[in-house]
Amino acid sequence: MKQRRLSDRMFAKMSTRKKIFVSYSHKDRKLLDEFKTMLAPAIQSGIVDLWDDQKIPTGSKWKEEIQKALSSASVAVLLVSQNFLASHFIAQEELSPLLKASSEEGVTIFWIYLSSCLFEQTEIASYQAAHDISKPLDRLSKSQRQAVLSQACEKLIQTAQQPARRLEPINKNSLTPLSCDSEQAKHLECCLLLMEALKSATTASHGGGPTTTLHRRLNLAKKWLEKGAALLRDCRNRLSPELAEGLDRLSGRTLPWLISETRVVLPEAGESDKKRAENDQFIGAQDETYYLEQQLKEQLSDNAEFHALQGGGRKWLLLGFNDREDYEAYLYPTVTRLAQSADPMQRDLFERLLEMMEFTPRQLAEEGYRKDLVMDSLNALLTEKWAEWTEVTSLGTNARGRVTEVGKRLLRQLLGRGDIHSATRS
Secondary structure (H helix, E strand, O other): OHHHHHHHHHHHHHOOOOEEEEEOOHHHHHHHHHHHHHHHHHHHOOOOOEEOHHHOOOOOOHHHHHHHHHHOEEEEEEEEOHHHHHOHHHHHHHHHHHHHHHHHHOOEEEEEEOOOOOHHHOHHHHOOOOOOOOOOHHHOOHHHHHHHHHHHHHHHHHHHHOOOOOOOOOOHHHOOOOOOOOHHHHHHHHHHHHHHHHHHHHHHHOOOOOHHHHHHHHHHHHHHHHHHHHHHHHHHHHOOHHHHHHHHHHHHHHHHHHHHHHHHHOOOOOOOOOOHHHOHHHHHHHHHHHHHHHHHHHHHOOOHHHHHHHHOOHHHHHOOOOOHHHHHHHHOOOHHHHHOOOOHHHHHHHHHHHHOOOEOHHHHHHOOOOHHHHHHHHHHHHHOOOEEEEEOOOOHHHOEEEEOHHHHHHHHHHOOOOOHHHHHHO
16 A cells, blocks of 8 residues: 555656656757757647757756756656766766656656767666667768657657556566467567577678678578578467568568678678778668668567567577677687687697797788688787787788787697796796
């Protein structure tokens, strides 16, 4: 009964909140203006009541006006960027009371990812974003950015029109896990595999990071696509017609096309870029994939079971890994993982590096070592500070580097050689 009275008081307090409060950094005003322009029809017609600090009247006490708007907000739009997270005023005077109001009064946190930043290190990461955050808005083309803003604004309008939500205590006993062998779970596994294949292929298509890692992402995308497509044939009757149609398009044409075209433009290990921007087929595959991805995410956005599977440990087992750490180690192999490889060429390469005063990737490849093995080994050594570049004016495979003295000692230990010089002295 006490819990019920508390919930009723929170609901009554929440029902007085009507506004949409926009929290943003003034350094991001350009993207704020794009967002408000997209939402303008709903603002002008009175469908939504949007407030940002540009509405503070001249001569008013601006801090009091902000606090007044905060206390009347039912939805908080956070335009998240490095500028946003770096602002002490936002953190203390806006974000903190909004997050508290979210947990205590049911205020909806609605955040948009403007530019790359460490949002994962904040409480914001625990809230579902208003759009796909694999890429921030400032890394999208103008047409892609407008499409994302359009869909986000539609969601915002729907959220603002919903009645105030009553906060009820959660009965944890009613939250039952999915059964891994249940036929009911197969359609969720299908969606997970295909969406993860899409994410992996999209990441590879945009480049960045070691080339060997991008090729691994494509290989995973192909593997997950095949598994997801096989499940789709058996469980499509459990999916909505719209979702089944979208997954059919994804698995039958769009994703295979993107994987194929990405392989065309993706350089091999140690090679220079193939000027992917000049390939019209590749750009077409990227664009088609992007718009289909937005549709599918929209259709899955309210599926709590899918999100539970997506955020749980079983996800990694379905994808073929023990956990996220195992997955990351596959994409970015460490020196230790490489040294434990059964590939005899891997050990021989490490032995060779111990002998060399300096190395270049080209020299190692010319000696007969596989290029992917060379690049993985050098990337791992350099990342873990066991090696360092000594001359990088010559780009790519001609850059010069060396294994440090500490790196050599650690590498000898991994290879079971001990310290040769110490052994000789004794």
